[in-house]
Amino acid sequence: MKLRLGLQARFLLAMALVLLVVLVLLGLLLRQQQLVQRESQTISGAVIHSMVDEYLHSHGRALASSLADNLANPLYYSDLDAIGELLRDQMRDELVDYLLVFDAQDRLVHDGSTEITGFGRQMPDPLARRAVDAREPVSQATPEVLEISVPIRVGSKRIGGVRVGLSLTTANRYEQRSAERLHEQIEELSRRQRGWLWLLLALLLGVVVVTAGWVQRTLVWPIRQLAASARRIEAGDYSVRQHGGKRNDELGDLQRAFDRMSEAVARHDREVRRMAYTDALTGLSNRLAFRDALEHRLSLLRGTGRQLALLFADIDDFKRVNDTLGHEAGDEVLLQCATRIREAVRRHGGEDALLSRFGGDEFVVVVQEGDVRTVATRLAEAMVGELRRPLEVQQRQLVLGISIGITLFPEDASSATALMKNGDIAMYQAKMAGKNGYRFYSRAMDHAVERRVHMEQELRGAWERGELSVVYQPVCRTTDGKVVGAEALLRWQHPMLGTIAPSVFIDVAEQSGLIESLGPRVLHAACAEAMRWMELGGEKLFVSVNISPRQLRRGDLPDIVADCLRETGLPASCLHLELTETAVLTDELQAAALLARLHSTGVKVWLDDFGTGFSGLSHLRRVPVDGVKIDRSFVADLQRDPDDLALTTAIIAMAHSLGITVVAEGVEKEAQYNLLAERGCDLVQGYWLSHPVSAAEFTHLLARRTR
The missing domain is CATH 3.30.450.20 (PAS domain)
Incomplete structure (x- = not known):
């Protein structure tokens, strides 16, 4: 068996030979240690003062x-x-x-x-x-x-x-406390090490003097090689040569361990870089990688006359998935969307197209081949088409859509920051235009965003300032023409801008979330007014109140309605809630559960704008509704368009077969009223009967009709 003489044995042998010489030098070393300790305390005090001063300036500037x-x-x-x-x-x-x-x-x-x-x-x-x-x-x-x-x-x-x-x-x-602690630690360390310093310093000097040449060849030079390799690794260069040899001692073990460590560090660096520049969920490049790549591409394109298009995409109504189905379902939706977007980019974006996930439900694409406007248009249409198809998530079908903003370099902006800002603005305009589409950026969009932000600011507090009011449009029975109820409508009279159309400010309230505070106030005001109608006597009247999709998605609508009825004393049967067809059927299961809770209290539910959504009457068997309101677009052409007349007749017949009340809105002519009455439409409302009127005017109208 081959004898292994390790480094420790070699050093012990050398130390025994120089022990006598070390004893002579020991006194000098102790004296030197004391001098070094005093000098280190002086220097450390100056360093601490300098560090504190530098920290104060940097902290103050940063703050x-x-x-x-x-x-x-x-x-x-x-x-x-x-x-x-x-x-x-x-x-x-x-x-x-x-x-x-x-x-x-x-x-x-x-x-x-x-x-x-x-x-x-x-x-x-x-x-x-x-x-x-x-x-x-x-x-x-x-x-x-x-x-x-x-x-x-x-x-x-x-x-x-x-x-x-x-x-x-x-x-x-x-600074003073830090210096005191440092001095205490130095003194404590000096006390602990003083007993051993004699032997350690003597051994070190003896080895250096007596065995300098031997240590240099067997120990110092290999360690210097390892140190040089470590510095290269520290600088980010992992292509160091292997040091492991045939040495059968501790240094050989160290060299081989160092080789294994350098390989592991290189693998770890590659993994860290991949994680830093890659989205963990979808495997796409992330915001950091995209920003670097976009800056690089822009630097290459400047001055060449070539163009680049940036598509800023956001999945429509994605928050609803997380809120209703949970984040695991949201991740699954994102994966499916990313797969579809990646396929669209592969087919239509060109070889140099760059796709990234910015986080959440935002995706960004850069294309720069050929006529970038045409390529971007074709890619945007493909992405919209892909996301229009239903997604299968947790045995459910979801239809989300995607809104895309497109901006061009250098036509719209020349920097990466400005391009991404413009793309975000254009995407926002695509959402405002109805979602599931795309828009190219234009300078006018900046002004539109400013106007919308201004309107949102003005809308905050408009109710408290008395600018918002609730008006009521009578709903009449076709069999005898009597008023049986009214629809509550919100109106905004701005002191400077004048009358603002509901189609404008309701959309702002919905997008900003203000509808969540305005909706319950309108509901409470309408219920309180309906209670005053009951005091006039006669037939019990109902009031219908529009509920926004955002209010429905919150899930607390039944509680809000119950609180409102309890505070005003209005019977539940006198309150009708109007929800759009698409809002109810976008998430049919959640809507069915909420509407079932409302039904259990006696509140009626109507589907507003019926016939304009994506569903059929077959859905009404699964969603508990009491009535449907035929959209005014069908009523407007009843006399001229046979198809609208036939469709309206079919809706009335099929709804009656399901025991559902039918209401027609937008009746502006007597002929329309007569056609609807002939076909058995239950209720009607519109300008021919009455414009929306204030609460006081509606009360006078009721008083005249009861006389």
Whole structure:
């Protein structure tokens, strides 16, 4: 058996030979250790002071810059609550002595307190002058405070600034404590190691002096090779040569272990890079990879005259999948959508097309082959067609659709940021146009987005300001012409913009989520008014209220209705809820469950705009509804179009066979009324009978008809 003389045995043999020499040198080494300890304490104190000072400046600049970015919108809109919340969040930092926000006229806007005692006044402190005059970040200090001032801008316009004061007293206290702890640790380490230092230093010097040549050949040189390889790996170069040889000692084991480690690090680096630039769910490139690739492509295209098209796509109503079926179903939907989009890009986008998932339900595609406008149009149509087909998820069929915004380089923008912004705006316009389609970006879209944002801001608080009101359109029985109820309709009279069409502001309320607060208010007002009608005597009247798809998706509609009926005292049978056909049948199972709960209370449910959706009357057997409202587009052409007359007649007959009441809306002529009455339509409403009127006018109308 071959004897293995390891490194430890070799060093022990060398140490025994030089032990006598080491004893002579030991005293000198101890003295040197004491000198080094004192010098390290001095240097460490200076280093700690330098690090604290550097940290204060960098922390102050980062905090001031972050606040300047985050405060731009709140300061621009004078949102003191949002400004105060941002400042109070940062005031929790013990280093922060004060935070001051001032406007373009150098007046104090907020100091993080609830009182803001200096609000609107010029700031009197000695540092204020230079802070307010600054057009770039400025640092200044007093013995107690280090202040960083940064201007706040919206675009290129300066709208104010923020001053961040960091307490030097607190920083000095931290510095002193850190220095004391470091000195204590150094002293403790020195005490623990002093006993061993004699032997360790003596052995080290003995080995270096007596066996320098031998150690250099057998130990130092191989270790230097390993160190050089480690530095190359640290720099990101994993193509290092293998060091493992035939050495049968610890260094040989180390070399072979180092080889295995370098291979594992290289594999790990490849995996990390793949994870950093790849979407984990779909396997597509992610936002980071897409941004890098787009920047690279744009740099190659600038000045060449060639074009590039960016398609910004968002799956329609995807949130509804997560809310109703759960996130696992949402992931399955995303995988199916990604597969369909990838196939469309492969067939129509060209070899250089780039597909990425931005996160959530957003996908982005870049095409640059041939006539990019034509290619982008063809690809967008293919993607819309693919996503129009039903998805099979958890044994259900879902129809979602996709909205796509298209923007061109360099026609619309020349930077990656601007292109993605334009694509997002165009996608938003595609959603506003009815979803499941595409739109090319145009300059006018920027103004449209601004107008929509302005309208959303104006709509917030419109109910409290008394700009919104509820009007009522009578619903009449065809057999005797009597008013049996009314439909409650929301109207907006803006003090500056005048009357705003419901088709405009209802859509804004639906998209922004404001409908979730407006809907219950309209419902409560309508129920309260219906109770006043009952006091007039005569036939019991109903009131019908429109329910938006967003309210239906929330799932708490039965609870809201029950609370409203309880507060107003209106009998449940006098309340009719109108839901659009597509809103009910998009998720038939959830809608059926909610409507069943409503039915159990006695509330009636009608399908509004019936005949314009994607379903047939066969669905009515599975969804519990009490009535359908024939869409006004069929009623308008009853006299001229035989097909509309035949379809209307069929709807009435089939609905009656299922025990469902039929209501026709949009009756504007006597001939239309007569045709509907002849065919057995139960109820009608429209301008020929009455325009929508205020609550007071409707009450007068009832009073006249009861006399």
